[in-house]
Amino acid sequence: MNQSHNPPQETQHAPWTHPRPGCHRLLRLDAKRGNRNRGTGALHLARGRICHAGQGDPAAGAVSQDKPVIATYKGKKIDLANGWQGAQACSETPSGEVFCYDTAEEADRALAAIAPTVAKGGRSAGASAKESGQLGPTASGDCSYGWVCPWENSDYTGRRLQWSAKGTKQLADWSFRDQASAGCVKRDMGGALVYDARTGMTDPYMSMGNLACYNFTKADYWTGGTWNDKADYIEM
Template identity: 40%
Template sequence: MRKNFKAVFLAAAMVGGVLIAGAPPATAAPSQNVSVAPSASKPVPHPVIAEYKGRKINLAEGWQGAQTCTELPGGAVHCYDTFEQADADTARFMAARAGSNDVAKYTAPSQKRNGGSGVARAGKVQDCSADYWCLYDGPNYSGPHLQFFDPGTKELSDWGFRDRVSSVYRIIVNYPLNYGGAHLIDYRSWPVADRDIALTGGYLEDEFPDLSRLSYPGGGNWDNKADAVKVWRG
């Protein structure tokens, strides 16, 4: 009896071993939350929320009619229907930040010709607040535009402005505020290196009225190529 029990036990163990050996290895179920880490050239999006006409808008989803969007020092973003509105708001903010009542000091030179104080350079009509980097949708400083002040890399897709920059302008009015420079960046897929062009070079202003005139590495030009702008201050 004991012999028979042992034989049965051994036979069952052998069968079980065959089943286990013949079974495919167990695999985990696919995760529904698997994410692929972005490459250095594909930053995680962080849409910019701006204040426009008393409400919040996501610039990555569209400007909803705004023509000028300004990054105020400290990170707040305001959008406006006209540059005149943007410049007046920016000048007030900058003057208050400096503890000054001289708002005209922080107004764009192009606006000073129309009743403000100060002397503007002849022929300058760019809509760009003093001491800001301004990026325009069209050539010759036309179309909707962005105004950046704080240093750092601005991912233009977050601002609804990727592959849209056709001209760039900056004028230095308050030199201590505006020492530094900027670069345009075009992200490329590996193994091609990202493209980068410095925009600094002028003494009191930097003028790039038509990026189609700036040659692009490997051929072509910089018009509607920028994925990001990097601002630095000394």
């Protein structure tokens, strides 16, 4: 996956958790000192942000959705679990309808008319990073206010998903499981939790704070490596 050159608002050290049965004690690796700092109720993000983790059983969210994700693309209905059929941007509107488009710019223009209230009070849903002079066919600025957006590549390019309604998003249903390399949260309140579904243990998760973007290739995973291509479901 490509590396991001200069993404705005990108966190430098994403938090990670050490899963233990029956609890969610949080560990953050201090890269400079080599120490493990323990917490009991919050995930500490870069630039002083703090996101509180949910206390429910995260494994309960790993159940697949009852219905397939059916999207409208070029006037036809497609099941996203079977692929995107050439689309590059897919969006779930507040009504639950899903629409896919050839480019992120096309999606932003369409959503400005379909879901104008989502971006009310924030950045115009029709504005894109390309229009503002930012490099790349899509970029972190393309996640308009009111949405949570994961990308296929770490430089905020490739396929892009976006949601505005809260809930658990099973990425396999969207043909995006183990394929996310970056993400942004641009909502009025609350962040999002990115989970790696595991068998026989509590699912590890990473917290994404509100109004920030994250390069998963720079986010430490608790057993080593990074969160790149490990996301299985997202709670928001």
